[in-house]
Amino acid sequence: MTFTVLKNDSGGTLARRGVLTTRHGNVQTPVFMPVGTQGTVKAMAPNELEEMGAEIILGNTYHLNLRPGMDIMSQAGGLHKFMDWNHAILTDSGGFQVFSLSKLNKKTPDGVHFQSHIDGSPLFMGPVESMAIQRIIGSDIAMAFDECTPYPVSHSDAEKSLELTLRWERISSEQPHAEGQMLFGIVQGSVYEDLRRHSIEELSKMPFDGIAVGGVSVGESEEEMVKVLRICGPLLPKDKPHYLMGVGTPRQMVLGIMNGIDMFDCVLPTRMGRNGSAYTPYGTIPVKAGKYKEDFTPILEGCGCYACRHFTKAYIRHLLNTNEILGSRLMTIHNLHYFVNLMREIRASLEDGTFGRLAEDVLKNYPEMTKAEDE
């Protein structure tokens, strides 16, 4: 339950090489966290995540609370045992889904009344409830309950949303934790510098173990995302881990790391994989496309993932076109391996002082902005 910065970037950015110690092992940072929304990283088995070197995954409080529900989760002894994952787990607070998935929702000072997106049943979640759920899930890192401010938003609406979020975060920080569970606060304030500053100042007064930048990857331009990163980066407490929520593409992650971010999560590699897009150092390629029909080379030459070591684009394209589960599996394996391995390379580059060059390559090869969405 400690975070140690091992080395700062010798190239002058805010990037740092660190290690986060959790109840379920060390997490080397910067790190990409595969998303396991419903107690499984889609299409993957835990041993495959281990094999590619994943040290932490994300679980989803909102979804797990609906299915399997906390009665079963409690009897199972928490999410690690339920899904047989013996490494670290971070849970989001459920706040994002309460607003984005539920058609009807009503805010109160203590939380949100909403309807289950599955059966429409009336539910309520606020900081007390979210923390209680995350306690039962037993994640290594819990997130404070917040409102992910929508985009675009006026300054006054963003301010109102931030004040409610700060109230909810304070209440979150006062709740009991699971044994050894860390709690991260979340910076909101949309694209407004004064609000982001105010948010960080207020959070600094609360007993959080880490700090996340939220409210990005919600439809804003990359320019605006970078603006938020440049505002927040220098102000984030240096001795705590920094997590950029819901981000993103290789390019966006590199931009985040340059601004002091240590942790990322995103559904892009899993979702785009299932949809047939494979990550390479030169952007994504549509493996379903006709031009790969007779391409008997791997998705990415030299890639060490199971898919690239054993199968060709022609075969994987065939699997995708015939809707075979193995197609989704191989694409997911490749993409997650690509993300996890990119972070491994970034960590090595921070250790040997070559991060600047690596970052430049990624920024050049991924010029485009891809919208990251919730799975």
Add this chain to the structure above:
Amino acid sequence: MTFTVLKNDSGGTLARRGVLTTRHGNVQTPVFMPVGTQGTVKAMAPNELEEMGAEIILGNTYHLNLRPGMDIMSQAGGLHKFMDWNHAILTDSGGFQVFSLSKLNKKTPDGVHFQSHIDGSPLFMGPVESMAIQRIIGSDIAMAFDECTPYPVSHSDAEKSLELTLRWERISSEQPHAEGQMLFGIVQGSVYEDLRRHSIEELSKMPFDGIAVGGVSVGESEEEMVKVLRICGPLLPKDKPHYLMGVGTPRQMVLGIMNGIDMFDCVLPTRMGRNGSAYTPYGTIPVKAGKYKEDFTPILEGCGCYACRHFTKAYIRHLLNTNEILGSRLMTIHNLHYFVNLMREIRASLEDGTFGRLAEDVLKNYPEMTKAEDE
């Protein structure tokens, strides 16, 4: 490319313990062959099939001919390379699908005019075409092109169908093979003893490396299936491998083995797995059922499969209910492991003279008949 009977059942049935030598390794018999319709055993990766001890899988000529098509298959160097499976492959002839999947079909002495079930395009397949396709696929065992006689059928219609099948099988046997490729003939004749006898007599005159009993598991009662097995079993050439096509349940496989069958294939373990039914020594259990909601024991205590070593019914039920791919994967792993392992136990029982007792247990625990269908 040889078949050796290692031991006959000391208990007086026609059961035998054998070994089939193929270009891609030995296959210990009796054996269950997982079905890989479209160049993949649904939901499985080749390494998982290897881990459970599968030595041979089935590929589907009709489906592979449509997708990816023989241009790509040929360039890939055959199915083994295409799907990265280095063990034995048996291909069916495509005859079954030509009749069952195609809405419009028209028989001629040389084959069948039919429409692709994917895009309706007009196609033709007969013994010459089927053998040419199987040559490109490069299976270790090819099947002669036949008509799987529908059930129920009159004696005269069954006889006509058999005569056409015998013509097609003769033509099949005259076609060139892939290097080292074996060719099996198929016994038809529906439930009629004279036709089955005639079929076996005629096939014995053709140069087949093995012989299959077809036209079962097509809707007939178990009593009728057993009747066919009892007619055919004693007449099948003792020095050749015997394959019961499309069968079946553990009970049906045991009945087959008692009547001299060495090889089986069936979509039941994969399909029923994806649909939520798990095989146990005491019949199948519906893992999706509410009663397993809080069941934190494996599908089958003591089972050595990956699913049972790591996960509970409660977790797998959650995955099935949330339509997670891992749910289909774990159910498929368990069921295929169950079938492959049952054959391993049957082989061991034939070696140590306890087959009779094992057979009795299976027949007692699986009293019901489950209809086996095409995947």
